Amino acid sequence: MSQVTTTDLYEVTMALSYLREDMRAPATFSLFVRDLPPGRGFLVSAGLEPALDYLSRYRVGGTDVQEFAEALGRPAADLEPLRGLSFDGQVRAVPEGRLVFAGEPLLEVTAPLPQAQLVETYLLCLLCHQTTVATKAARCVIAAGGRPLVDFSLRRNHGPGAGMQAARLGALVGFAGTSNVAAATRYGIPASGTMAHSYIETFPSEEDAFRAFARAHPGPVTFLVDTYDTEHGVATAARVLVDLQRGPGCAVRLDSGDLSALAHRARATLDAAGLRDVRITASGGLDEYAVAMLVRNGAPIDVFAVGTKVGTAADAPYLDAAYKLVEYDGRPVMKLSSAKVTAPASKQVFRGPGLRDVIGLANEAPPEGTEPLLQTVMRGGLRSEPPDTLGAARARFEADLAQLPESARRIEDPVAPVPAVSTPLSVLTTVVRHRIEARTGAGR
Amino acid sequence: MSQVTTTDLYEVTMALSYLREDMRAPATFSLFVRDLPPGRGFLVSAGLEPALDYLSRYRVGGTDVQEFAEALGRPAADLEPLRGLSFDGQVRAVPEGRLVFAGEPLLEVTAPLPQAQLVETYLLCLLCHQTTVATKAARCVIAAGGRPLVDFSLRRNHGPGAGMQAARLGALVGFAGTSNVAAATRYGIPASGTMAHSYIETFPSEEDAFRAFARAHPGPVTFLVDTYDTEHGVATAARVLVDLQRGPGCAVRLDSGDLSALAHRARATLDAAGLRDVRITASGGLDEYAVAMLVRNGAPIDVFAVGTKVGTAADAPYLDAAYKLVEYDGRPVMKLSSAKVTAPASKQVFRGPGLRDVIGLANEAPPEGTEPLLQTVMRGGLRSEPPDTLGAARARFEADLAQLPESARRIEDPVAPVPAVSTPLSVLTTVVRHRIEARTGAGR
Secondary structure, three states: OOOOOOOEHHHHHHHHHHHHOOOOOEEEEEEEEOOOOOOOOOEEOOOHHHHHHHHHHOEOOHHHHHHHHHHHOOOHHHHHHHOOOEOOOEEEEOOOOOEEOOOOEEEEEEEEHHHHHHOHHHHHHHHHHHHHHHHHHHHHHHHHOOOOEEEOOHHHOOOHHHHHHHHHHHHHOOOOEEOEHHHHHHHOOOEOOOOOHHHHHOOOOHHHHHHHHHHHOOOOOEEEOOOOOHHHHHHHHHHHHHHOOOOOOOEEEEOOOOHHHHHHHHHHHHHHOOOOOOEEEEOOOOOHHHHHHHHHOOOOOOEEEEOHHHHOOOOOOOOOEEEEEEEEOOEEOOOOOOOOOOOOOOEEEEEEHHHEEEEEEOOOOOOOOOEEOOEEEEEOOEEOOOOOOHHHHHHHHHHHHHHOOHHHHOOOOOOOOOOEEOHHHHHHHHHHHHHHHHHHOOOO | OOOOOOOEHHHHHHHHHHHHOOOOOEEEEEEEEOOOOOOOOOEEOOOHHHHHHHHHHOEOOHHHHHHHHHHHOOOHHHHHHHOOOEOOOEEEEOOOOOEEOOOOEEEEEEEEHHHHHHOHHHHHHHHHHHHHHHHHHHHHHHHHOOOOEEEOOHHHOOOHHHHHHHHHHHHHOOOOEEOEHHHHHHHOOOEOOOOOHHHHHOOOOHHHHHHHHHHHOOOOOEEEOOOOOHHHHHHHHHHHHHHHOOOOOOEEEEOOOOHHHHHHHHHHHHHHOOOOOOEEEEOOOOOHHHHHHHHHOOOOOOEEEEOHHHHOOOOOOOOOEEEEEEEEOOEEOOOOOOOOOOOOOOEEEEEEHHHEEEEEEOOOOOOOOOEEOOEEEEEOOEEOOOOOOHHHHHHHHHHHHHHOOHHHHOOOOOOOOOOEEOHHHHHHHHHHHHHHHHHHOOOO
């Protein structure tokens, strides 16, 4: 499918009107999250790299024009003004990995109005989804308190594309690996995987299965021990590992039952067999809440494999994000309708120590001791910098996380920092509101 | 990315072991949902068409072998046994659009063990996601009580691929259209779209915006009326429509505020202007709960546009589905671990009137007056039938929905029918359990 036509039809109807009216002046749109989802003390900025790829390649081709025409039920000739349109605007954005809060722009696009409008849907789709999943994964990292995490979510993600991103975003916040081979290859993430219950079931006994697996895989192996009876399975695994003189790098995986109790008993069994360096991996419906509880209970689990609930961000699977026009042809604009007021003009986020943020105007002087979050990442439709790396994004995430207040870090009932608003932005918001109310008769 | 490597690594480690042990006998895996998510009285079977495409094309190529080797940290030569492997098995499945319940197989694969194993992850990914979203969309159709629904979810879906499916699955259960142009083209769905708030804001006034839009679009137009003040916006829209002598096919869209109250007032304003045939579309965070309440309140809304919460199935974004080995080399198998017992052997679902289902063995004689749900859809790796159409799937959905008990149809606290289990399947389950317990020492 074409990325150009993977868009809401209304982007096209609007762009056509803008072209007809010759409204090609620069417009700035700001993509931001109005409120954090319940249970979130922060967001992890994500999706920018794919978004820049999209914008770099954006070009309305002949087939796209045909598709648009068919969607509108109009002759292709009516859509010709769109042919060849590409994105040659400027993008300022928060780099991937940084923590952001409600009301802070993740990305601002400045481009001739039709271009800036046409890219709305796809940009929202990328940034909303990826920020949602990166945030969920980051909470798992916090909950695991330094123990490695692995992404097992592919089978339950919202399609294979979402699965690729779940692996990438896990790695972005520090996961140690993914089960997804294609993602491991594409993003340079360690791949991880063992065996399913079905594997055990195809052999006459669990021990036969373990021995066959070890025959096929001369390196470290992980044995899944809960197919029939977990304690029995751990004892069998220990016997096979001792017999084969395997140990370092090997593991047993628990996938059901009371993981804390079973991990304690498994540890005891392994230790008694002299297998102190055989690790215990746990999986099975884990998310940050379950991981935090296992860590709190002192469960001797060495690696957490998280899947379904993390890859789908199950408790908060979307963001209340918007892509709002904030400036057109040098004039700040805003929307007034109930409960959805947006602040006008191009913005910047000034970050002080401890992630104390001030949202201000893009052209304000930065307050003393603050750092601007939005960077210019694209000029004239071209990237300003080479593509970012996962490692760089992870370093940014870790640096911000180290500064995050405890109240926002905690897993249960976190409280998100509320960014301040600069005086120039407040004043401008009031002025623009009055101007619009006077003009439209709104607010009566 | 390759569909072959978009898989969990463990599928590959297992397949390698099976090939090494020469375990190529036929295996049957059953893909089913253990329990329905909370708030669901049924599921709509979906994802089969893309799954059959995937299986038809499945073939491990040279690059795939290389990727697998790198993921495992082994020489490519070790992975050579996989090269050229394709899927030549049999698939029995519930056609898309049919209603299914907990424990019923959506799909059963019978193929040489390595093949049947390798396709697990991708099949789960497709069927889980699509059944989840189709079910959510179906509940919206029930809630809307015959009023048309439109899919606006693309911007909030879990990536563009999920957006394509959300549009397809909406159409599958009877949505009237989608905002997604690429999906409209690919699946032959009517495209739908109007204007954003930003469009209004770029013009000196709302009226200027409406007039400009009408200039660009000579056919029916929809005016978004809540950018500044909704009642004022409706009055302006009415004035412009009357002035331009537009009306039939035109609409106003409400996107915020108390939709029921605003719709009543909008209807009155439009009617007073002689615009009885101008429709009212509502959008803004709608799902089946909101739609049901608006319908119950008698809100004069003609079209519901649903997005975020439906496309992400926000209140239940995943299924507890499994792909379990039920038969290997002619021997029924099952898994006993805590709370996850699976029934052995290849199955069939026998559907009686009123969706009274019996889960039985595939080779049982169908009980009198029942219809088997699982059809053979692939033999020897080839489709048994030409690709299904959305229209045929929709007809199946509508026929099943007409039979669904009221308690399962309702939006709040639905109660799902519980399929019965046939005597032959019950007996076999007991026999196999005893056999496994005796052999493994489990269940002590």
